[in-house]
Amino acid sequence: MADPFLIGDAMTGGYGAADILHSCTIAVEKGEIAVIVGPNGAGKSTAMKAVFGMLKLREGRVMLDGEDITKLTPQARVAKGMGFVPQTHNIFPSMTVEENLEMGAFIRRDDFQDTMTQIYDLFPILKDKRNQAAGELSGGQRQQVAVGRALMTRPKVLMLDEPTAGVSPIVMDELFDRIIEIARTGISILMVEQNARQALEIADKGYVLVQGANRFTDTGKALMADPEVRRSFLGG
Amino acid sequence: MDFLNALVAFLNFVFVPGLAYGAQLALGALGVTLIYGILRFSNFAHGDTMAFGTMVTIFVTWFFQSIGLTAGFLPTALLALPFGILATAVMVLATDKVIYQFYRRQKATPTILVIVSMGVMFVMNGLVRLFIGVDDQNFADGGRFLISAGEFKAATGLAEGLSIKGSQAVTVATAALTVALLFWFLQKTRTGKSMRAFADNEDLALLSGINPDRVVQVTWIIAATLATIAGVLYGLDKSFRPFTYFQLLLPIFAAAIVGGLGSPLGAIAGGFIIAFSEVMLTYAWKKVATYVLPDSMAPDSLLQLMGTDYKFAVSFAILILVLLFLPTGLFKGKSY
Numbered sequence: 001m002a003d004p005f006l007i008g009d010a011m012t013g014g015y016g017a018a019d020i021l022h023s024c025t026i027a028v029e030k031g032e033i034a035v036i037v038g039p040n041g042a043g044k045s046t047a048m049k050a051v052f053g054m055l056k057l058r059e060g061r062v063m064l065d066g067e068d069i070t071k072l073t074p075q076a077r078v079a080k081g082m083g084f085v086p087q088t089h090n091i092f093p094s095m096t097v098e099e100n101l102e103m104g105a106f107i108r109r110d111d112f113q114d115t116m117t118q119i120y121d122l123f124p125i126l127k128d129k130r131n132q133a134a135g136e137l138s139g140g141q142r143q144q145v146a147v148g149r150a151l152m153t154r155p156k157v158l159m160l161d162e163p164t165a166g167v168s169p170i171v172m173d174e175l176f177d178r179i180i181e182i183a184r185t186g187i188s189i190l191m192v193e194q195n196a197r198q199a200l201e202i203a204d205k206g207y208v209l210v211q212g213a214n215r216f217t218d219t220g221k222a223l224m225a226d227p228e229v230r231r232s233f234l235g236g
Numbered sequence: 237m238d239f240l241n242a243l244v245a246f247l248n249f250v251f252v253p254g255l256a257y258g259a260q261l262a263l264g265a266l267g268v269t270l271i272y273g274i275l276r277f278s279n280f281a282h283g284d285t286m287a288f289g290t291m292v293t294i295f296v297t298w299f300f301q302s303i304g305l306t307a308g309f310l311p312t313a314l315l316a317l318p319f320g321i322l323a324t325a326v327m328v329l330a331t332d333k334v335i336y337q338f339y340r341r342q343k344a345t346p347t348i349l350v351i352v353s354m355g356v357m358f359v360m361n362g363l364v365r366l367f368i369g370v371d372d373q374n375f376a377d378g379g380r381f382l383i384s385a386g387e388f389k390a391a392t393g394l395a396e397g398l399s400i401k402g403s404q405a406v407t408v409a410t411a412a413l414t415v416a417l418l419f420w421f422l423q424k425t426r427t428g429k430s431m432r433a434f435a436d437n438e439d440l441a442l443l444s445g446i447n448p449d450r451v452v453q454v455t456w457i458i459a460a461t462l463a464t465i466a467g468v469l470y471g472l473d474k475s476f477r478p479f480t481y482f483q484l485l486l487p488i489f490a491a492a493i494v495g496g497l498g499s500p501l502g503a504i505a506g507g508f509i510i511a512f513s514e515v516m517l518t519y520a521w522k523k524v525a526t527y528v529l530p531d532s533m534a535p536d537s538l539l540q541l542m543g544t545d546y547k548f549a550v551s552f553a554i555l556i557l558v559l560l561f562l563p564t565g566l567f568k569g570k571s572y
Contacts, residue, residue, distance in 0.1 A: 075445055084443060092436040095429070103433045106426075107445035149444070 083155030093135025104152030140171035262507025273498035277349035289464025293320030496565025
């Protein structure tokens with residue numbers, strides 16, 4: 001099989017002297033959804049940040065579409081087609097929804113009206129609230145703004161750090177539906193999730209991390225079926 | 237009739253001077269609040285930046301006057317203003333390059349940057365005194381009055397006169413135009429929006445590909461422009477003296493904090509609140525009161541709450557009250 005579209009290969013590194021990731025590998029294929037799950041402090045977000053270049057790697061490399069991007073800054077990776085939605089502080093609160101989307105498209109010099117229309121089609125509520133300050137919206141709507149902002153660059157890979165943190169179960173289901181919809185348009189999705197069970201249900205590929213290393217890697221379905229994964233990480 | 241005279245006296249001695257002073261403070265506070273919102277520190281050198289810009293404008297004004305170039309009814313200083321702005325912009329950009337950039341790279345805390353800006357303040361203060369001296373400089377010319385008290389009395393037959401100085405009219409008109417342009421820039425242009433985005437959420441702005449160096453540069457240029465305009469208008473309206481500009485720092489910061497640091501709208505509101513408080517608390521209300529009250533209740537005293545020498549106490553008192561009871565200001569500012 002050819003190399004995956006995006007792969008963080010055998011990544012080792014951390015924020016300071018101590019390593020958090022130990023030869024951790026995360027990959028996602030084109031148009032598929034890959035989910036990173038694991039207990040608190042397993043290094044899920046850190047692994048995602050490493051793939052996005054927000055963490056210095058001591059070993060390992062990151063490849064996007066066959067190109068080594070290990071040395072690139074996060075900004076340069078955005079220009080290469082990666083979109084990132086941080087877990088918190090992921091919107092411009094005092095700016096309107098529409099301005100948030102415009103800022104997402106800041107690096108684009110072409111006309112981005114089409115992309116904006118697509119995002120309004122994907123998240124109709126944003127169209128209704130487009131002149132409202134993003135900071136005044138509900139948690140779920142803010143997450144939609146955050147995802148929409150990241151989509152404005154027309155990324156090939158969308159990385160989501162716990163997109164459903166702090167939203168109600170109903171909103172969570174809806175966000176997952178939207179994420180599946182985004183993946184169907186050919187955008188690869190890599191996300192970290194606390195809600196492991198729901199996330200694995202929609203995942204093509206699941207990574208269970210423990211203490212910064214890969215513990216289990218398989219399709220979402222297979223992981224859900226694995227008795228050990230169920231017992232240890234999905235609460236039976 | 238008496239009531240009309242009271243109103244005219246109020247307009248003449250309180251409203252018009254307060255409006256002009258408020259516009260000057262508002263422009264100064266806008267610069268402070270932009271630096272605070274985007275560069276994330278309180279720039280103590282702002283008063284002396286105003287002095288620097290005004291000094292350059294005065295030199296160019298004198299040069300224009302010496303070659304006989306004037307603006308007719310308008311003060312010559314308005315012609316010299318662009319040169320003052322340009323010199324000040326170059327000055328603050330150089331200061332940023334040599335000094336602030338170093339601390340930004342170190343990710344210095346806002347507290348350290350405040351102290352750094354105090355150093356810059358002393359240097360600029362010294363530069364200005366070196367070049368133009370410490371004395372009062374008067375550089376206002378053009379029409380002295382838009383409406384003079386004598387004309388007003390003759391036209392209306394009232395006992396009280398209303399005078400509007402040319403410098404007051406120029407101040408209010410220039411300030412209104414500047415603020416309109418600034419808000420258009422911040423709300424409508426791509427660069428202006430990127431500055432607001434940077435102020436809102438720096439990390440996300442970087443992720444969105446907004447160039448932080450450019451945002452910083454544009455912010456300094458705008459701050460220099462606002463400082464020079466505010467300084468020149470204040471100098472035209474009153475007079476230019478380096479020490480006075482250093483002292484203006486207090487009412488300007490009070491204005492920015494009352495409005496909410498980081499909020500441009502707040503800076504404008506704060507400027508007028510501080511200006512009117514200062515003028516109203518130091519004005520001797522005897523004249524107005526005599527017109528309004530019946531003869532039997534006519535006041536003997538001046539009805540002045542405090543002498544004009546104490547006007548800085550007003551800003552200071554308001555500053556303390558706001559910090560105690562409404563720390564984020566009227567328009568919900570930020571605090572770093």
